[in-house]
Amino acid sequence: MVILSAALLAVERIMPAGDVTIIQRDGRRIDHAPPPPEIARLRPDQVSASTRGIPKFLLVSAMVAVSAVVGRKVLRMRLD
Secondary structure, three states: HHHHHHHHHHHHOOOOOOOOOOEEEOOEEEEEEEEOOHHHHOOOOOOOOOOOOHHHHHHHHHHHHHHHHHHHHHHHHHHO
């Protein structure tokens, strides 16, 4: 679990941030530039991303980790 978390953090650092748009110019060079204002601005029919799912994700991850540890211990007890 720790290795997976570390790998995800490493990939997140390598990939460009969400507020950066990669614009490819004629010279085939990739520039990092902020998005144009018309793209970055929310339209009236749009809503911003919600962070309410993060606690649920963490809770489910913790429950899966606990069940994996308990399952492993039960399996070891039955095999011994």
